[in-house]
Amino acid sequence: xxxxxxxxxxYGEQRAVNNLSLGIEKGSIFGFLGPNGAGKTTTIKMLTGxxxxxxxxxxxxxxxxxxSSVREKIGFKPEEPHFYEYLTGLEFIKFAxxxxxxxxxxxxxxxxxxxxxxxLYGVRDKIIKHYSKGMRQRLGFAQAIINDPEYIxxxxxLEGLDPIGRRELKNMIERLKSQNKTIFxxxxxxxxxxxxxxxxxxIHKWKLVYxxxxxxxxxxxxxxxxxxEEIEKIEGSHSVA
Amino acid sequence: xxxxxxxxxxxxxxxxxxxxxxxxLVFSFLFLFSITVIGSLSLGEDLFIIRSFGLAxxxxxxxxxxxxLGASLIYKEVEFKTIYIILSKPVKxxxxxxGKFFGxxxxxxxxxxxxxxxxxxxxxxxxxxxxxxxxxxMVLQVFEFSIIISVLILFSTFSTPIASTIYTIVVVYxxxxxxxxFNYVASAGDFxxxxxxxxxxxxxxxxxxxxxxxxxxxxxxxxSEFLLTAGYATIYTSLVLCLAHLIFRKKEx
Numbered sequence: 001x002x003x004x005x006x007x008x009x010x011y012g013e014q015r016a017v018n019n020l021s022l023g024i025e026k027g028s029i030f031g032f033l034g035p036n037g038a039g040k041t042t043t044i045k046m047l048t049g050x051x052x053x054x055x056x057x058x059x060x061x062x063x064x065x066x067x068s069s070v071r072e073k074i075g076f077k078p079e080e081p082h083f084y085e086y087l088t089g090l091e092f093i094k095f096a097x098x099x100x101x102x103x104x105x106x107x108x109x110x111x112x113x114x115x116x117x118x119x120l121y122g123v124r125d126k127i128i129k130h131y132s133k134g135m136r137q138r139l140g141f142a143q144a145i146i147n148d149p150e151y152i153x154x155x156x157x158l159e160g161l162d163p164i165g166r167r168e169l170k171n172m173i174e175r176l177k178s179q180n181k182t183i184f185x186x187x188x189x190x191x192x193x194x195x196x197x198x199x200x201x202x203i204h205k206w207k208l209v210y211x212x213x214x215x216x217x218x219x220x221x222x223x224x225x226x227x228x229e230e231i232e233k234i235e236g237s238h239s240v241a
Numbered sequence: 242x243x244x245x246x247x248x249x250x251x252x253x254x255x256x257x258x259x260x261x262x263x264x265x266l267v268f269s270f271l272f273l274f275s276i277t278v279i280g281s282l283s284l285g286e287d288l289f290i291i292r293s294f295g296l297a298x299x300x301x302x303x304x305x306x307x308x309x310l311g312a313s314l315i316y317k318e319v320e321f322k323t324i325y326i327i328l329s330k331p332v333k334x335x336x337x338x339x340g341k342f343f344g345x346x347x348x349x350x351x352x353x354x355x356x357x358x359x360x361x362x363x364x365x366x367x368x369x370x371x372x373x374x375x376x377x378x379m380v381l382q383v384f385e386f387s388i389i390i391s392v393l394i395l396f397s398t399f400s401t402p403i404a405s406t407i408y409t410i411v412v413v414y415x416x417x418x419x420x421x422x423f424n425y426v427a428s429a430g431d432f433x434x435x436x437x438x439x440x441x442x443x444x445x446x447x448x449x450x451x452x453x454x455x456x457x458x459x460x461x462x463x464x465s466e467f468l469l470t471a472g473y474a475t476i477y478t479s480l481v482l483c484l485a486h487l488i489f490r491k492k493e494x
Binding site: 011045048049050051068069071072074076078080081082083084086087091095096098099100101104140143147153 | 243244247248250251254255258259321322323325326327328329330331332333493494
């Protein structure tokens with residue numbers, strides 16, 4: 001289970017997350033929504049142990065993600081992932097795999113399998129510098145699942161993909177869900193969140209404004225409409241105050 | 242340790258394939274082949290000139306490549322956000338710093354090795370036989386570059402590549418002038434004296450690694466001198482890497 005308890009984070013004077021609390025059950029797909037600068041990426045960085053909270057605590061299965069043993073079971077795809085440009089896709093995947101205890105003894109065929117499932121088998125020996133944006137997104141996804149993680153964190157995984165690429169990635173997410181993986185992702189593409197997620201969290205101006213099931217939030221309307229309504233309602237109440 | 246080796250291997254591959262580095266390397270090869278011509282212009286001092294220019298060329302090109310590759314080593318990871326991919330995996334900050342250090346050092350050893358091979362061939366071709374003392378000069382050069390790489394990594398944790406390059410050039414320049422600085426201390430006033438002494442102990446004494454003049458005149462150094470110099474480089478490099486690690490672990494990404 002992922003547990004976030006009263007977490008706050010500042011970058012110098014700039015507030016990034018304010019008193020955030022969340023609970024995500026194992027095996028669910030959780031969509032984290034919010035306007036730009038709301039604190040989504042900061043939250044994901046704390047959940048993956050890249051940054052520490054200033055206040056509060058983040059736990060995965062009861063332990064801090066800053067522990068190596070916890071990070072062994074985490075996969076993370078950053079937003080617009082950047083890679084080592086002079087490596088080939090396959091070399092990069094092997095590099096990522098070798099950083100884990102649980103995957104460094106993988107065979108060549110295992111790595112090729114991951115490249116194939118990400119749709120990159122044909123370009124595995126091409127240097128990353130020549131990859132398109134869609135290929136980079138898929139490579140980012142492939143390195144996030146190389147250790148067969150229990151918890152997968154995806155920051156804007158569908159951005160920059162064409163409709164076919166998006167469909168393929170959504171299928172991959174569905175497949176991971178069927179394997180009982182817990183998936184946490186940030187996205188601006190609300191129609192995809194509506195289809196994929198069981199639970200959502202909405203963050204606005206560094207504070208959590210909703211956390212619960214998609215159905216309860218939508219109340220028969222589409223997610224995008226409800227999301228805009230909710231944000232405008234909060235903005236309105238702020239301006240009145 | 243295993244993860245340090247994985248990061249080092251990756252850094253080695255990444256740096257050794259850098260196209261700009263190839264440009265500098267090709268230029269250095271051309272220079273090393275052309276010193277035969279420079280040598281033939283001298284009056285009976287061909288080998289002396291070939292050895293002087295050859296070893297100086299290996300040092301200078303090695304230094305340019307080291308600074309070029311090292312100045313952005315950590316900065317690029319943070320700026321291009323590849324660090325997110327590494328730090329979200331079970332990797333310690335110290336493994337990142339050490340992996341980067343050993344990866345770049347391995348690249349530099351490979352480059353000095355290839356330039357050294359051409360140098361040895363040129364000397365042999367010009368009747369100088371196997372110049373084994375030059376190999377000792379190159380080994381000491383590797384020790385000097387290990388200090389320079391650690392300094393570059395330190396600067397790279399908190400400044401831009403251009404600033405890191407400038408700071409490192411200052412360190413290299415001062416590091417080669419420390420003996421002069423120390424001689425000046427006796428005649429300096431109180432304030433200047435402490436300032437110079439501070440600089441003397443702070444900067445690495447890079448002249449310790451320069452035995453090129455001895456080598457071209459047919460001399461070498463004793464085993465104990467070699468071990469002391471190697472020990473000095475190891476201690477200085479370790480201290481600078483510890484400092485780089487302290488800064489890196491406090492960094493917010």
